Amino acid sequence: MSAVEVSGVTRRFGTVVALDDVSLEVGHGELVGLLGPNGAGKSTLLSLVSGQRRPDAGEVRLDGRDPRDPRARTTLGLTPQETGLPATLRVREVVDFVGGHYPDPVPTGELLDQFGLDDLGKRQTGSLSGGQKRRLAVALSLVGRPRVVLLDEPTTGLDVSGRAALWDAIRAYHASGGTVLLTSHYLEEVQALAERVVVIDHGTVLADDSLAAILRRVGVRRVQLTDGDGVRQEHLVADSDAFVRDLVTSGTRFSDLEIRGASLEEAFGQLVAHGNEGALR
Amino acid sequence: MSPVTTSPATAAASAHAEPERRTRPFWVLAWLHLRYQFLETVRIPVAVLGNLLFPSLSMFFFVVPQRTVADDPLFATVAVAGLGLFAVCSASLFTYGLGVAEDRQLPFYPFLRSLPTGPGPQMVARVLNGGIFSLFGLLPLIVIGWLFTAATVTPGQLLAGIGTILAVSVPFVLLGMAIGHALSAKAALPVVQVILFPLAFAGGLFLPPQMFPGWLDAISQATPTRAGRDLLVQATTGAEGYALALPVLVGWTVLFAVLAVLAYRRDEGRRFR
Numbered sequence: 001m002s003a004v005e006v007s008g009v010t011r012r013f014g015t016v017v018a019l020d021d022v023s024l025e026v027g028h029g030e031l032v033g034l035l036g037p038n039g040a041g042k043s044t045l046l047s048l049v050s051g052q053r054r055p056d057a058g059e060v061r062l063d064g065r066d067p068r069d070p071r072a073r074t075t076l077g078l079t080p081q082e083t084g085l086p087a088t089l090r091v092r093e094v095v096d097f098v099g100g101h102y103p104d105p106v107p108t109g110e111l112l113d114q115f116g117l118d119d120l121g122k123r124q125t126g127s128l129s130g131g132q133k134r135r136l137a138v139a140l141s142l143v144g145r146p147r148v149v150l151l152d153e154p155t156t157g158l159d160v161s162g163r164a165a166l167w168d169a170i171r172a173y174h175a176s177g178g179t180v181l182l183t184s185h186y187l188e189e190v191q192a193l194a195e196r197v198v199v200i201d202h203g204t205v206l207a208d209d210s211l212a213a214i215l216r217r218v219g220v221r222r223v224q225l226t227d228g229d230g231v232r233q234e235h236l237v238a239d240s241d242a243f244v245r246d247l248v249t250s251g252t253r254f255s256d257l258e259i260r261g262a263s264l265e266e267a268f269g270q271l272v273a274h275g276n277e278g279a280l281r
Numbered sequence: 282m283s284p285v286t287t288s289p290a291t292a293a294a295s296a297h298a299e300p301e302r303r304t305r306p307f308w309v310l311a312w313l314h315l316r317y318q319f320l321e322t323v324r325i326p327v328a329v330l331g332n333l334l335f336p337s338l339s340m341f342f343f344v345v346p347q348r349t350v351a352d353d354p355l356f357a358t359v360a361v362a363g364l365g366l367f368a369v370c371s372a373s374l375f376t377y378g379l380g381v382a383e384d385r386q387l388p389f390y391p392f393l394r395s396l397p398t399g400p401g402p403q404m405v406a407r408v409l410n411g412g413i414f415s416l417f418g419l420l421p422l423i424v425i426g427w428l429f430t431a432a433t434v435t436p437g438q439l440l441a442g443i444g445t446i447l448a449v450s451v452p453f454v455l456l457g458m459a460i461g462h463a464l465s466a467k468a469a470l471p472v473v474q475v476i477l478f479p480l481a482f483a484g485g486l487f488l489p490p491q492m493f494p495g496w497l498d499a500i501s502q503a504t505p506t507r508a509g510r511d512l513l514v515q516a517t518t519g520a521e522g523y524a525l526a527l528p529v530l531v532g533w534t535v536l537f538a539v540l541a542v543l544a545y546r547r548d549e550g551r552r553f554r
Contacts, residue, residue, distance in 0.1 A: 080388065081389075081392070084389035100310075101304075102397065
């Protein structure tokens with residue numbers, strides 16, 4: 001029995017097809033990254049797995065049960081969106097409240113301590129910084145000692161150290177045997193955490209493979225430079241080395257050359273723009 | 282940012298042999314939700330004050346200056362009861378119709394639906410929380426009625442009156458929740474107004490139903506407001522209501538409970554990605 005089992009699931013919102021016949025299986029103890037641009041269907045998929053929505057067609061199973069049954073959700077952890085914390089409640093109260101739903105919650109003090117929130121227990125959540133809210137959101141997903149955790153964009157908007165600290169917490173949870181399904185549109189985040197990557201766009205699974213295999217397929221680089229006329233240019237290229245070699249040999253004047261890995265969203269944009277949608281399959 | 286220390290505290294339940302697959306008991310969850318809903322409500326004092334002030338001000342504007350009503354023990358008591366019931370109905374419909382619709386637009390709401398609990402405990406907590414704040418609203422009303430009008434009740438009648446008004450608030454809380462789960466906040470507001478005022482008028486909360494023509498009285502007796510009013514008047518003055526008042530109120534309560542549960546089941550939070 002898999003931790004998460006999605007078979008032939010379709011979900012529409014009016015005329016928009018958010019998920020189109022999607023199948024996905026996540027085994028116990030796996031750490032799977034769900035990648036895709038905004039609006040690809042990632043959050044819809046998570047909302048089906050967490051029982052918040054019902055599929056129009058197909059079946060969703062959480063530990064072999066329908067996630068719309070509250071009993072199935074006793075082993076599920078989920079991050080609330082940081083903007084959605086009840087602003088007037090104190091940090092400690094929110095943790096007590098969420099933990100109170102589970103049979104064997106992590107004691108509030110212990111959890112706050114673990115996430116470096118122990119000094120903030122008496123603060124109202126509305127007064128927390130973005131990073132503090134993120135930490136609280138991830139802490140809330142773990143308060144019930146879940147077997148499966150769904151993390152929706154867990155570190156969006158965090159600085160580098162904040163992100164690294166949360167990544168450590170997620171890795172520690174996974175190392176203790178937990179199953180993680182996380183969404184991100186940052187390639188870097190999925191790269192840092194996931195063993196297996198599922199790429200979705202326009203409601204369909206484009207690729208489902210090991211991290212290394214996926215990275216090879218979306219290995220697009222973004223090259224920025226200022227040309228002789230002082231105009232900033234941006235190129236998305238598959239082989240940045242060859243691009244730079246050509247640039248230099250062509251003798252064109254340029255300055256401020258910058259190369260970095262393109263985000264998956266940019267890679268998608270590039271692929272679609274070239275009428276090259278099949279390239280990821 | 283301080284480092285996130287990794288300790289086995291968040292160890293996955295896989296360490297436990299077979300995870301427990303039962304949600305916590307219903308009453309434990311209901312108590313949990315009640316505590317936090319109460320906290321959330323009192324943390325915004327203006328909302329609480331509004332509940333306290335509205336019935337009291339209505340008393341001073343509409344009842345105390347009319348000495349023919351205010352000086353007659355029976356009329357004054359009935360007027361206090363009617364206004365009290367209107368305040369409770371209005372608070373229930375607005376707080377729950379509008380409150381639930383607004384909550385559903387917050388991102389925390391879908392998160393709550395992913396926790397291991399069904400809709401029951403949260404709904405029970407909302408009903409009880411509504412009752413608590415209705416009581417806060419009734420207290421000044423009772424004091425004004427006692428000090429400034431001839432309204433009179435025995436301690437037994439007072440307790441029976443409070444008990445009745447809380448029981449009568451239940452169908453209105455449920456109706457509010459049905460509206461709140463079925464409609465957006467913008468739509469819920471006019472719908473609540475369109476429902477509340479005709480119901481309050483037809484139910485005899487503003488004008489005594491003795492002044493109604495026969496056909497209106499017949500319609501009136503089928504409304505939950507009239508049934509609630511007559512039960513309340515009976516509890517506080519001993520004047521007999523019509524025989525069908527209790528069955529009518531119970532019928533509406535069952536109907537609104539079904540509608541509330543259906544609306545909750547249909548609702549999937551914000552309907553866009």
